[in-house]
Amino acid sequence: MTDRPGPDCERADEALAAIDRGDVVAEPEIAAAARHLDGCARCSGRDDRSTRAILEALAQPPPEELRADDALFASSRERVMAAIADERVSGDGRRRLESRPATLPPGARADRGGRGSSSTSPAADRRDRDRRSGASGARSAAAAALGFAAGVALAAVVMTGVLRERVRGEPEADRIASSAERSREPADRLAERRARGRATAGVGMAAAVADDDAWLVAGGDVATALRAPSLRDLSAEELDELDRELGLDPGRG
Amino acid sequence: MERRAPRDAADDRELVARVAGGERAAFGALVERHQRMVFALAVRMTGSRDEALDVMQTTFLNAFRRIGEFRGDASFKTWLYGIALNECRMHHRRAQRTVALDAVAEPVAAVAAGDEIDRAALARLVARLPEKQRAALVLRVTEDLSFREIGAAIGSSEAAAKVNYFHAVRKLRAWVAAGGAPAAAPRSDRGES
Numbered sequence: 001m002t003d004r005p006g007p008d009c010e011r012a013d014e015a016l017a018a019i020d021r022g023d024v025v026a027e028p029e030i031a032a033a034a035r036h037l038d039g040c041a042r043c044s045g046r047d048d049r050s051t052r053a054i055l056e057a058l059a060q061p062p063p064e065e066l067r068a069d070d071a072l073f074a075s076s077r078e079r080v081m082a083a084i085a086d087e088r089v090s091g092d093g094r095r096r097l098e099s100r101p102a103t104l105p106p107g108a109r110a111d112r113g114g115r116g117s118s119s120t121s122p123a124a125d126r127r128d129r130d131r132r133s134g135a136s137g138a139r140s141a142a143a144a145a146l147g148f149a150a151g152v153a154l155a156a157v158v159m160t161g162v163l164r165e166r167v168r169g170e171p172e173a174d175r176i177a178s179s180a181e182r183s184r185e186p187a188d189r190l191a192e193r194r195a196r197g198r199a200t201a202g203v204g205m206a207a208a209v210a211d212d213d214a215w216l217v218a219g220g221d222v223a224t225a226l227r228a229p230s231l232r233d234l235s236a237e238e239l240d241e242l243d244r245e246l247g248l249d250p251g252r253g
Numbered sequence: 254m255e256r257r258a259p260r261d262a263a264d265d266r267e268l269v270a271r272v273a274g275g276e277r278a279a280f281g282a283l284v285e286r287h288q289r290m291v292f293a294l295a296v297r298m299t300g301s302r303d304e305a306l307d308v309m310q311t312t313f314l315n316a317f318r319r320i321g322e323f324r325g326d327a328s329f330k331t332w333l334y335g336i337a338l339n340e341c342r343m344h345h346r347r348a349q350r351t352v353a354l355d356a357v358a359e360p361v362a363a364v365a366a367g368d369e370i371d372r373a374a375l376a377r378l379v380a381r382l383p384e385k386q387r388a389a390l391v392l393r394v395t396e397d398l399s400f401r402e403i404g405a406a407i408g409s410s411e412a413a414a415k416v417n418y419f420h421a422v423r424k425l426r427a428w429v430a431a432g433g434a435p436a437a438a439p440r441s442d443r444g445e446s
Contacts, residue, residue, distance in 0.1 A: 016420050027410065034412035037419040044419060045426055054425050057370040058379070058394045066296050068306065073292070076306060077284050080313045084277060087317060 009043055012036045261286075265329035272320050280320075284313050287330065290396070291337045297391045298341040300380050308344055312337040327405040331398070334406035338388050345384075370429070378425055381434050385409065386421035393418050 005013070015033040018025050025033075037043050045051035061067070068076075265286070271279035291312050295305035315336050323332050379387055388407050392398045398406070404414035428434040 015416070016423070019416070019420065027412070030410070030416055031412040034415040034419075038415060043423075045422060048426065050429055051422060051426050053370050054375065054422070054429060055394055057372050057375050058390070060372060062293075062296055062376075063373060066300075066302050066305075068292055068302060072306070073288055076310055077281065077288060080284055080310055080317075081277070081281050083310070083314050084280065084317045087314070 005042060008032075008036045009040060012040070012043055262328045262330070266325055269320060269323055269325075269329055272317070280313075280317055283316075283329070287333055288313070290330065291333060293395060294334060294337055294391060295341060297376075297379070297395060298338070298387060299344065300376055304344055304348075308337060308340045311344075312340045315340065327402070331402045331405045334392065334396075334398075334402075335408065338406060341388075342384060374433070375425070375429075378428050378434050379421075381428075382421050382424060385413075386417045386424070389414050389417035390421040390425075 012033045015025055015029050041047050265283065268279045268283050268286075272283065288309060292305050292309045295308035295312070296302060299305050299308060312333065316333055319336070323329060379390065382390065385407050389403050392403045392406060393400075400414045400418070401411045403409075403418070404411045407414060407417070409417065
């Protein structure tokens with residue numbers, strides 16, 4: 001502390017003062033200050049008796065009232081282990097999602113609640129009719145666009161769910177339960193949520209892309225979600241709903 | 254001061270892999286291995302044994318939930334420190350919400366008598382430091398972490414970790430020389446690089 005401050009000392013002092021004022025200090029200035037503080041005996045205070053006394057005092061164990069004994073650590077450990085007994089590891093969720101097939105085997109269909117999955121259903125008849133006549137026209141094109149949007153929305157919901165679980169640690173079971181609850185919600189709320197889903201799809205995608213790991217986690221679901229909304233896979237009810245959304249007559253072949 | 258050998262770090266990774274594989278008992282081994290270290294950090298950050306115990310427990314709970322996020326870029330210990338520091342911050346914010354708005358931090362006085370430093374008063378001064386400065390100081394002095402490790406734990410560059418540490422030391426030195434800290438504004442996130 002006997003040396004006179006040099007220009008680098010003053011520059012470092014300035015950087016520290018700026019930090020105290022809450023100013024933004026550029027990284028090169030931070031790097032320069034770090035280099036100087038590390039090397040300068042005056043600024044680091046390494047030869048200063050007061051600094052040494054402070055650092056020695058800080059290195060001492062905390063006072064008795066701030067210590068914990070073995071019994072306290074053991075009981076804390078037990079509480080932690082009891083708390084995690086019902087928890088899922090995020091790694092588990094990741095593997096579960098990743099182990100889902102990105103594409104289903106040929107001939108297999110995604111189970112979307114069992115609606116319209118029978119080959120004898122009116123929807124199947126209509127699909128056959130569509131296939132035979134190739135009469136998809138404007139509805140098919142719009143359906144593809146809407147289907148893609150719905151797929152993206154679904155993917156976003158899946159991805160934001162995964163992200164939410166990772167950020168908040170929300171248990172997987174809660175997410176599944178809330179999905180089940182949503183499947184029973186009234187039509188108006190469903191429509192509102194779909195609209196919200198479409199609106200936030202871009203945000204969800206951006207968030208997922210920003211977090212490449214989440215993108216990988218959700219990869220299988222994205223593939224499934226994007227593949228599902230093909231016109232051929234839609235049930236009669238879904239086709240009718242699509243018709244209504246497009247302003248067409250429901251049930252039109 | 255705990256110095257951990259590379260073998261311990263390798264063991265940590267193995268335990269983490271087992272936990273991620275569904276072996277919960279392996280997490281118990283991680284807790285047992287690191288709980289004293291997390292508590293020591295938390296007690297110096299919060300200045301309270303009860304708060305430190307809370308922080309320690311929530312740190313491990315969150316570590317378990319997020320174990321799949323541990324990639325091994327840093328050591329498990331450094332990763333855990335990062336979670337613990339975040340828990341300290343959350344704890345502090347929750348505590349702040351319960352404090353009356355007109356509550357003002359009292360000045361801290363008489364920290365030194367001759368060459369003797371009053372450790373309890375010094376701990377109160379440390380509590381006045383901005384969060385990252387305090388964390389950098391505690392991790393450096395009591396846990397002997399490198400500045401690179403400190404940077405990883407506090408979410409800063411190595412250079413910023415170094416600046417935070419020296420900034421903290423200089424502030425404490427000035428406060429001790431002045432006989433205490435002023436009745437400054439409450440702790441805030443200002444004053445950190």
